Amino acid sequence: MCVNGIEHTLTVDTRTSLLDLLRERLGLTGAKKGCDHGQCGACTVLIDGRRANACLALAVAHSGSTIATVEGLAAERELHPLQRAFIEHDAFQCGYCTPGQLCSAAGMLEELRAGRPSAVTDTDPVLSASEVRERMSGNICRCGAYCNLVQAILEAGR
Amino acid sequence: MRPFRYGRAADAAEALALATAPEAKFLGGGTNLVDLMRLGVEQPAFLVDVARIDDRIEETAEGGLRIGAGVRNSDLAADARVRARYPVLSSALLQGASGQLRNLATTAGNLLQRTRCSYFQDVTRPCNKRAPGSGCPAREGEHRNFAILGWSSECVATHPSDMAVALAALDAIVETSNRSLPLLDLHRLPDNEPERDTVLEQGELITAVRLPPLPFARRSRYSKVRERASFAFAVVSLAAALDLEDGIVRDARLALGGVAHKPWRAQRAEEVLRGEPATADSFTRAAETELAQARPLRDNGYKIHVARNLIVRTLSELA
Amino acid sequence: MTVVSRSLGVALDRIEGREKATGEARYANEHLHEDVAHAAVVQSTIAKGTIRSVDASAALAVPGVLTVLSCANAPRLQAHDEELALLQSHRVSYRGQIVAAVVAETIEVARQAQRLVQIEYEQEPHDVELRADHPRLYRPERVNPSYETDTEQGAPDGALTAAPFSVDVTYETPSFHNNPMEPHAATAVWDGGDTLTVYDSTQGSAPARQTIARVLGIDPECVRVVAPHVGGGFGSKGDVRPPALLAAMAAQVVGRPVACSLTRQQMFDVTGYRTPMIQRVRLGARSDGRLTAIVHDVVEQTSTLEEFAEQTAVVTRMMYASPNRRTTHRLVRLDVPTPSWMRAPGECPGMYALEAALDELAIALELDPIELRIRNEPDVDPETGHPFSSRSLVACLREGAARFRWADRDPTPGARRDGRWLVGTGVAASTYPARMRPSEALARREPGGRFLIQVAAADIGTGARTALTQIAADTLEVEPERVRLEIGDSAYGTAPVAGGSAGTASWGTAVHLACRRLLDSDETEARISSEDTVEKREPYSRHAFGAQFVEVRVDTETGEIRVPRILGVFAAGTIVNPKTARSQFIGGMTMGLGMALLEEGILDPHFGDVVNHDLAQYHVPVYADIEEIDAVWIDEHDPHLNPMGSKGIGEIGIVGTAAAVTNAVHHATGIRFRRLPIRLDQVVEAWHGSE
Secondary structure, eight states: OEETTEEOOOOOOTTOBHHHIIIIISOOOOSOOSSSSSSSOTTEEEETTEEEETTTSBGGGGTTOEEEOGGGTSBTTBOOHHHHHHHHHTOOSSOSSHHHHHHHHHHHHHHHHTTOOOSSOSSSOOOOHHHHHHHTTTSOOTTOOHHHHHHHHHHHHO | OOOOEEEEOSSHHHHHHHTTSTTEEEESSOTTHHHHHHHTSOOOSEEEEOTTSSOOEEEOTTSOEEEETTOBHHHHHHOHHHHHHOHHHHHHHHTSSOHHHHHHOBHHHHHHOOOOOHHHHOTTSOOTTTSTTSOOTTTTSSOTTSOSSSOBTTBOOOOOOSHHHHHHHTTOEEEESSOEEEGGGTBOOSSSOTTOOBSOOTTOOEEEEEEOOOGGGGSEEEEEEOSSSSSOOOSEEEEEEEEEETTEEEEEEEEEESSSSSOEEOHHHHHHHTTSBSSHHHHHHHHHHHHTTOOOOTTOTHHHHHHHHHHHHHHHHHO | OOOOSSSTTOOOOOTTHHHHHHTOOOOGGGSOOTTOEEEEEEEOSSSSEEEEEEEOHHHHTSTTEEEEEETTTOOOOOOSSGGGOTTOOSEEOSTTOEEEEEEESSHHHHHHHHTTOEEEEEEOOOOOOOOTTOTTOBOOSEETTTEESOEEESOHHHHHHHOSEEEEEEEEEOBBOOOOSSOOEEEEEEETTTEEEEEEOOSOHHHHHHHHHHHHTSOGGGEEEEOSOOOOOTTTTSSOOHHHHHHHHHHHHHTSOEEEEOOHHHHHHHSOOBOOEEEEEEEEEOTTSOEEEEEEEEEEEEOSSOOOOOOTTGGGGTSSOOSEEEEEEEEEEOSSOOOOOOSSTTHHHHHHHHHHHHHHHHHHHTOOHHHHHHHTOOSBOTTTOOBEEEOOHHHHHHHHHHHHTGGGOOOOTTOOEETTEEEEEEEEEEEEEOOOOOOEEEEEEETTTEEEEEOOOOOSSSOHHHHHHHHHHHHHTSOGGGEEEEOSBGGGOOOOOSOTTOHHHHHHHHHHHHHHHHHHSSOSEEEEEOHHHHHTOOSOEEEEEEEEEEEEEEETTTOOEEEEEEEEEEEOBOOSOHHHHHHHHHHHHHHHHHHHHTOOBOEETTTTEESOOSTTTSOOOOGGGOOEEEEEEOOOOOTTSOTTOBOOOTTHHHHTHHHHHHHHHHHHHSOOOOBSSOOHHHHHHHHHOOO
């Protein structure tokens, strides 16, 4: 498994989720366990370039995959545009949903650029607040930072 | 979870061979199965990973589509042919789950997902589906979001899939390792053996879903009523397609979600509609005919009104 | 949005922003990985009764299981709070109570073994349903934290009878659950067997340390609680919760660090919640709208273990003028978990009922609801007679009305349609006390003209870390970049919890005093306590105020309610950081929207607990639920507060929101819903009757 550009070979309990592998075995605690049942999105990472809930992904089922986590978003010392936008727009409060929001937003922006439809528009989607809201609804923020998250994602997506 | 062995199948033949192991289950994206395993509801001893098998969408000779069992929900929803020819299917998928879940979930996994009844999901509570004969606490307990059609004293749960409702409206055929069968026959009603959601046998593998050609499916849509604006299961949903000529309904396809143990193909409503003018009046009559057979529970009678209004609205939008 | 000084009023980015955005910020179970074992809890499946036997043999037989703790073998605790007497007794007092803990090498093994612990119970019949006529309702001695239970002024009953206009309405709310994004979790490490470090997800490392030490029966000097980052709390992490104690006990038994985390499902039972309530509000008024009588009676629940009486009607004592007034609280002990703080305890549910009832009165009077409130604006605190240190409610209402274009509103309910949608707007007032508690703080000079500040404050998402940095920088008259602030560690002295919206005021005052002492002396270090300052405050009535405006659309065909616009206008003294303050106001209003339309802990009386115990079934707002939302504030200068002139703002956002939504739904539909959440089934039934 390749995680943030580094190859790993591990022996795992088949029951280990990708989330627990990242957090407990690789010390990458960025991805968070908010519910462990795919209901909150705090564990969102990119698997082979697509956003997915790491809590429901069994590590063994993704052997051979390329995983990107929040720790891999920033390039060396430079923050990713999404990270910079989050800070500037105060798109977080407690920060616990933040890594999942960032990975999900990164995946979502790719999906939108590739013309993938959503429940808001079925063809040629355009980046807008209503698109962001719908496409990001799988990431819950109990602190209620949604309106700032939308602004940050819109800015980073331009 | 109890410990289990894992095997990844390269093709259907290998999957079937691996599935002969005791207490084996097929693993797609895992978005429901892993969830249920973590809850202790499902406890397979062997997981046969079939997610990478049959992951293509192909044209069929008759002019329909063959959707591989391993096609991810997001890819199915985004497929240009699906969007153009069966928009109800794309729309249903896009209104279900979340972007992340759709990227993992597979066609077969989506069909086989199990009810989200809170009693079913909680192994410390009785549930005829999970523990046959133990009772159905939902009957007298919390059931606001459960069935108004086809339920039995054994089980009042609903099927949670949006995709399945669209496929039901489209007369989809499910291909398995043993047979082909109409999707409408895949899921059971809970009259007896509520523990069996589908007619599939142990070790039977869904390989594909075939969509017959249905030219008027271009005029179709999926409407979903839910408590919050996104990322929620349907309270009531409707997949509808209308074949109109000169303001008369030549043919119609209607399937309701959120109302029964399986996608509810509204055949009585379809019969009423055929040959009738495409007016709110006809639509209302069709809806009321279908819903006349509804048997609400103590707290979910409101669904009858919602379903009726949803049918009238959606058909009016299509007309 | 005035910049008050070089640092106060500046919209600084959150100090820990980079850490949170890069995944570097460490939360409770993320500090240690070497040698850490994992604990998983086992919950009771009965609501009342006794444990007859615990058979851990199957669990212990699983390779990797280190121990199973239960009432049969757990270390003895000296818990003063029965909810903290974990694994001490055979009694079961609510369904979901923790009755055992499995400790194992890995999370997977712990969770497997958790299901293998066999417990036999003697079950007794349980009583879990709150009713206004419950025979065991009683009058608690005090309501949270120490208010009078009942108050009465004048002769409210006579005044109600005599009033030309009156309303007598009862509002009901279910249990609400805090559901912070980070589940409650802690990692405990014993060093040499007698000093304990707990990495805890807590709203107060200092009080947590005291409580943990007390319960474990050890010297607080031997306990350290560390919590630099906390993934939300909203009140549920104000008290010590099971993970810290279980981890400590387990670590003692197995001789290595133990991490304990609750699952999302478990959080619904053992981390506190807002009690369900039945609130009867009676208002009497003259034809000009002046209130002649206000009566607010509250019925709520607590557990059989501990008494927690939410101070729901206390807000009615100071909101509006009236010569006759009564407020009462009645409690019943049920076989349920102990309720606890959830964002704005007291004010939040109390104002829901009061502000909705007031709206009903306005309609009966045919008077604009904003005008009604203005006409009843008190000159002094109606209960204590103290002057308000500052009260800008009227200004908030007027400002909000202008921004929301309230003057264009046709007050006729059900008059505004947009296709299949009915549209309505509603308004409600909010308030929250501006409290302050004593705290310690340290300020130290560092090389290079820099400063170190240490205070056992907690930033649970409030932005406290940033606000405190600004306060220190302001006092020291340096740029914020020269200040290094360390929080979230009980080693930094005593400090109150992040709660009661008192954090910034409390810690900030101590920080200010420490910085002042440093500047005024030649010392390199100043360590102070703000106790004297806090105690010497003059008798004013100190509250923040606000007004909330909501627009709703109700789908006449499906009953779905959507909220296209929410506006909050607040007056809270000095706003230390406009960026983080706005986030707090909006966060509170977002939670208020959930309270009004989505959230409900669904109790199944047959089992005795909440059955919809996860985030797929307990609906909190998602992105798509929040459309246009904004918070603004009135400049308010109040010299009677604290050195910053600030009032707490973390909770006021939720306070008026549910009433504003309820009022807007009435305006849209003509139907007055008196039960939350106003979900579509309730709306459809109101239109069609239940069949």
